[in-house]
Amino acid sequence: MHTLTEENYLKAIYRIFESTGETVSTNAIAENLQINAASVTDMFKKLGQHKLVVYEKSKGVKPTDKGKKIALQIIRKHRLWETFMVEKLKLSWDEVHEIAEQLEHVHSDLLIERLDQLLNYPKFDPHGDPIPDKNGKLPVLKSILLSEAKPGSSYKITGVGKNSDSFLKYLKKIGLKLGEMIKVKEVEEYDGSMKIQLMDTKAEVMLSKEATANLLVD
Amino acid sequence: MHTLTEENYLKAIYRIFESTGETVSTNAIAENLQINAASVTDMFKKLGQHKLVVYEKSKGVKPTDKGKKIALQIIRKHRLWETFMVEKLKLSWDEVHEIAEQLEHVHSDLLIERLDQLLNYPKFDPHGDPIPDKNGKLPVLKSILLSEAKPGSSYKITGVGKNSDSFLKYLKKIGLKLGEMIKVKEVEEYDGSMKIQLMDTKAEVMLSKEATANLLVD
């Protein structure tokens, strides 16, 4: 078993590696975890010794298969707990992340196995993020970005890209929720902003290109 | 918020204080937490500074009201999680303790509030131990020890006294479960051992005085 700290580094390294495919730099992790770069160097060495990453001095790290596997299990736990909190405890979408950050570090394969069963083996969490299975396999997501949607068509909001806290709060404020149906009314040529209509309330909302490029729809 | 370590000390101090009513000694905690007495002295000083206990040098500690309150909240969380795992995740009685030791340190009042609600505000956990409410109030338990039960009468097993792992395993092995109905067949004069019958399987089991003095029945 690894320390909580190692787990958090591994998770951050995995995420950045997945999104860029490149060696992960000291600074990227320092920024991501809000700690000093010198501390990151220390931890890179340690993770390297433990064969969780391949560390090349002054270059950065790449997660090993072992490191990826651990990261995926933590992500799996995080997303299952989030699903549990939203579905069973009726907590809201944007309240669960912080709590899941704690719960994801509870060690027990049996617990997670049964939690998965209780939730009926969900493939996506309440933010629309895919939940790795117990072998670390991710389900395939066929959603597209709202920014690529056709005007006139209707879509279901299935998730967000980067699920920053502020973005989630923003969505809540303008009345958008996961699972909600929307219709694309029009797209502005010059800045890519989009007017959409909420199917149930008929309310119309303007979304910036930035926002539409961060919303997944089916 | 306090560290995980402080929380574990506080819980141990609270339990021992509740069962003895006396100042809790350095050695008692060292033994309980399986750590060196010198380390306990260090922590006693720190907890004293934080006003979680009253520490008198070479005498030991007593928890303050603040310390008790925190201990009770940890115990509350522990027991609610155990209830959740047995009732909702179908884990068995003796599998949940270790996991609850981790879950009890997750910080979120809202989470626990909703978990309590999901479980329908249980008053006792699967071991029959009382669950403090959110203000730290304990429900009154009217169960008696099996060792004090009358021969010929029937009882429901509601809990165990000291729920040591080995005792739980022992119970499982001989086929006793919480909630099970039993009938007291006879009590040996000379050693206090007891023959009981399980109501559902009709199986008869001999229990030592030690065992019957650690089983709660209604």
Add this chain to the structure above:
DNA sequence: TTAAATATTTAGACTTACCTAATTTTTTAA
């Protein structure tokens, strides 16, 4: 292509929670 800017690492320190060994205090029992 080299000087400046940026990124990374090293060195040395701090805190928490632990340890061992030595000392002191308290308790017990002759």
Add this chain to the structure above:
DNA sequence: TTAAAAAATTAGGTAAGTCTAAATATTTAA
């Protein structure tokens, strides 16, 4: 009531994970 035993404390150390400041590498841009 005092000597031996037991309990508790002090002193000094260690490992993990962090920090700052200084040194070194790497990248960028003139």
